[in-house]
Amino acid sequence: MEIKQDPERFNGPQKPTWCPGCGNYGLFSALKKALAGLGLRPDKIMFFFGIGCSGNMCCFLRGAGFHSLHGRGIPVAIGAKICNPTSPAIVVAGDGDVYGEGMNHLLAAARGNHDIKVIVHNNMVYGLTTGQASPTSEKGFLSKSTPAGVIEYPVNPLSLVLSSGGTFVARGFTSEVDHLAEIFEKAIKHVGFSLVDVLQPCVTFNKINTAEFYKSHVYKLQKQEQDFKGALEKASEWPQTHENADRGRIPIGIFWQKRQKAYHENLPQLKDSFLNSQSIEKIKIENVYPLYT
Numbered sequence: 001m002e003i004k005q006d007p008e009r010f011n012g013p014q015k016p017t018w019c020p021g022c023g024n025y026g027l028f029s030a031l032k033k034a035l036a037g038l039g040l041r042p043d044k045i046m047f048f049f050g051i052g053c054s055g056n057m058c059c060f061l062r063g064a065g066f067h068s069l070h071g072r073g074i075p076v077a078i079g080a081k082i083c084n085p086t087s088p089a090i091v092v093a094g095d096g097d098v099y100g101e102g103m104n105h106l107l108a109a110a111r112g113n114h115d116i117k118v119i120v121h122n123n124m125v126y127g128l129t130t131g132q133a134s135p136t137s138e139k140g141f142l143s144k145s146t147p148a149g150v151i152e153y154p155v156n157p158l159s160l161v162l163s164s165g166g167t168f169v170a171r172g173f174t175s176e177v178d179h180l181a182e183i184f185e186k187a188i189k190h191v192g193f194s195l196v197d198v199l200q201p202c203v204t205f206n207k208i209n210t211a212e213f214y215k216s217h218v219y220k221l222q223k224q225e226q227d228f229k230g231a232l233e234k235a236s237e238w239p240q241t242h243e244n245a246d247r248g249r250i251p252i253g254i255f256w257q258k259r260q261k262a263y264h265e266n267l268p269q270l271k272d273s274f275l276n277s278q279s280i281e282k283i284k285i286e287n288v289y290p291l292y293t
């Protein structure tokens with residue numbers, strides 16, 4: 001990947017305070033590398049964060065940041081993107097945040113093909129609140145909230161987003177920083193909804209899904225699936241969500257990418273100019289509600 005500027009340009013005013021060994025560091029490095037590779041200016045990028053250890057990146061990353069409520073980074077990003085489609089809108093959040101409290105927003109954003117990029121720190125546990133099971137925790141996972149083990153099977157975010165209409169679906173791993181940076185770069189360049197699920201260890205509260213576990217299980221996809229069915233099958237390889245599951249190989253890479261009109265490209269009121277450059281007088285009611293005037 002060609003680096004057009006110093007990734008450290010994207011460092012914010014505060015240094016990261018995550019636990020030593022946390023996967024957040026790898027994701028942070030990969031994201032800065034991708035932004036630098038794309039030649040983006042920090043003040044021209046909109047970031048949206050949820051609640052969690054990942055959300056603390058709001059203070060560590062330089063850009064126009066918004067620290068939202070739990071699970072609500074996605075709807076805020078959708079609103080900002082419709083107002084200002086020229087700036088990338090990147091949501092950075094955790095598995096508890098996006099696949100728990102924010103799951104309905106995730107599926108709605110995929111269904112609308114909103115041009116936002118959702119990057120999920122998936123460590124399969126709520127870290128900031130000190131170690132409760134999340135929707136991606138494995139069946140049987142012991143935690144403060146599940147002392148007898150998780151009863152349910154984990155959700156599969158990739159297949160959920162694929163079947164909801166997401167047009168860019170990928171998975172990365174925080175120990176593969178260059179590979180992850182390339183995925184981020186493509187996800188940000190994609191026009192439409194992008195999900196990048198990022199496998200990462202929480203060294204403090206998840207002793208099962210460790211960096212060593214992933215290193216011995218992940219493999220890189222050699223090519224992108226050409227048809228939807230193939231992408232869905234590949235996305236279903238892991239996690240196993242049925243009885244007699246094993247902890248088999250875990251594919252990482254881009255599972256699916258398809259260009260189709262993003263939500264804001266279908267809005268008649270944005271046909272001539274974007275909302276952030278229109279005066280209130282110019283936003284005529286007949287443009288907004290053409291069927292009712």
Ligand code: SF4
Nearest residue numbers: 019022053127202203
């Ligand atoms: Fe990272 Fe877990 Fe520590 Fe949070 S609690 S900073 S996710 S290692």
